[in-house]
Amino acid sequence: MSSTDLVPTAGTSAVQTQARTDGQQFLTFRVGGEEYGMDILRVQEIRSYEAPTRVANAPSFVKGVVNLRGVIVPILDLRIRLGQPSEYNAFTVVIVLNVAGRVVGVVVDSVSDVLELSAEDIKARPEVPAAMDSRFITGLGKIGERMLILLDIEAMIKSPDFGLVD
Template sequence: MEASNVPALRQQGAVSAKAHGPKSGEYLTFRLGSEEYGIDILKVQEIRSYEQPTRIANAPDFIKGVVNLRGVIVPIVDLRLKLNCPSAEYNSFTVVIVLNVKNRVVGAVVDSVSDVLELNRDAIKPAPELSAASVDTSFITGIGSVGERMLILMDIEGLMSSAEMGLMDAAVAA
C-alpha cells in the first residue's frame, strides 16, 4: 500500500477543515480489534503501510521502535498494545497513521483505516465516566454515532503526549 495524503482522504466525503475541538468536525476512523475509533483529521499527516521498525532497547512493549520517514526519525507506537487489545496481528491491512502531535511526528499502528467522517454535535455523546481507578478514559473525548456504527473518539494528541508514553519532552507536552 502506498503512502496516502490526507487531502485525498478529506475529499472522500468530508467538508471544511475549519471545524475545531473534540465536539464536531472531521475524524479519521480506524479499527483496533473489533472496535472503531476516530481521531481529529487535522492531526493526521499521512497513512503508510506497516514496515518493521528498528527496535529500541528497553522501550516499553507498545513502542515498536523507529522508522526513517524522509529523513525524520519517527517513533512507532502500537495502539493495540497501548490500549490493551487482546491481540496485535500484523497483516496486509495493518497501517501506520503518521501524526503531527505538538510539532512532533509520531506513528500509530492500527489494524486498518476505514474512512473520514464529518460528525456534528448531535452525533457525539459524552464519554462514559467509569469509576474504576484502573480504567483510564482520559483520552476518550466522546462516542460518535453514525447509523449503526459507534466510534470511540480519541484525544490522540493527549494520549501521545502523556508522560506515560515518554515521547514528548516535559516542556513540549505542557
C-alpha cells in the same frame, strides 16, 4: 462601505467560521473489535506497516523507529497500548501523526474512512471503568448504528505513559 468593513475580525473569515460550525472530521480506524476516531487535522499520512528498527529497552508498545524522508519517527503500537492482540497482516497500517510538535506513527489494525460529525452526533464520554484511561476519550460518535470511540490522540501521545514528550 469603508475599508474596515472588508477586514475579518479576530483573524477569521466567514468561510472559516462556516467550516467550524458544520462539524468536525475524524479519521476512523479499528483496533481489535472496536472502531475509533481521531481528529483528521492531526493526521499527516497513512502508510502500510513496515518493521521498524528496534530501540533497546523501549516499552513493548514502542515498536521502534523508521526514517520517514529524513525524519526519525517513533512507531507506537496502539493495539498493545490498548491491551489488544497485535497481529501484523496486509491490513495493518501506520497512521503518521503530527502532535505536540512531533511526528509519531501509531500502528492500528486498519483504517476505515473519514467521517464528518456534527455536535449532535457526538455524545459525552461514559464514566465507566475501562482498559484505556478515559482522559483520552473525548466522546462517542454515533453514525446510524455505528458507534465510534473518539480519542484525543494528542493528549494520549503527550501523556507521561507514552514518555515521548517532555
